[in-house]
Amino acid sequence: MVVILEEVIKGVYRMTLPLPFRGTDYLNVYILKEEKPAVIDTGIGDQISVERVLRGVEEAGIRVSDLEHIITTHEHIEHFGGNKDVKDRTGADVYAHVIAADAIEGFHEAVLKLGKLIDRVEMPVWDRERLKIIMRFNLMVKVTSVDHRVRDGDIIDLGSRELKVIHTPGHSLGHICLYDEERKALFTGDHVLGEGTPFVGSGFGGIFYGVEREEGESWWFEGDIDLYMKSLEKLLGLEVRIIFPAHGPVSTDPYGRIAETLERKKSRERKLVEILQEGRKDLEAIVRELYGQVNDIYLVRGATLGYLNKLIKEGKVRFTMKEGKLYFEPT
């Protein structure tokens, strides 16, 4: 659903930006009208969405030059891509978690490395072409430095509102939620969505599955399902009345949303354990049984690897390598 600009609760304006991604068709941008105004997440950075963010700021009754903070929930392009232009046009400072800040500042370098890795992987020609298009698209995303590298527990001071940084690694390692304790409001980024559950897994690991890593080489954008579940449980310890997610509708049932997300992830893991109990299987077979027919094999392969990594760490599953193929079985 497209939202031009609505004041959800006093001082919190929500607007949506369309995204060119399958399954995630828009991003919520939040504009906080406070003594020191802030915007949370800025879109992929195309000219139309940058103009829309700036118009949203004005329509919320804030002078563009008065915007002070650009807060980035995490290191995925639809959340930080507009930072450079919004910063250049407003003079606002950019905030992100230290881990996200490193990933954002090293973004182009990581994309170039990934582009080279793609050449080392065996895959159908059309897959390779599609991935190369994605890499070229990523290189077009503008990057700017992060002015304030925040950590768990830090306070971002908006004058008339305080936001506490809650580090919630899992969906991405540098993910933060922002907690307004006074109003019991939580900006959840991609950690808890308005509907459905976020992708958590081995990111591009699904593509490079079977490819040996070189020393210090990252598969980029790796999530961690184990950390993700712990971060969800951490949120249960906060008193929250309303959540503002980066995708999907605002929810006044935060604990319901968190519980549903936990249950969906746990039931997927249970299903995986059942599948493995039937005996040794290779990854492709496991993915097919776990997800059925899918649109994006690499994404679900990455998510499956995420669950498998967790089970391996817990000592419940072991893997063997045979002729370049990975097999998994219960211990």
Ligand SMILES: [Zn+2]
């Ligand atoms: Zn994300």
Ligand SMILES: [Zn+2]
């Ligand atoms: Zn997102």
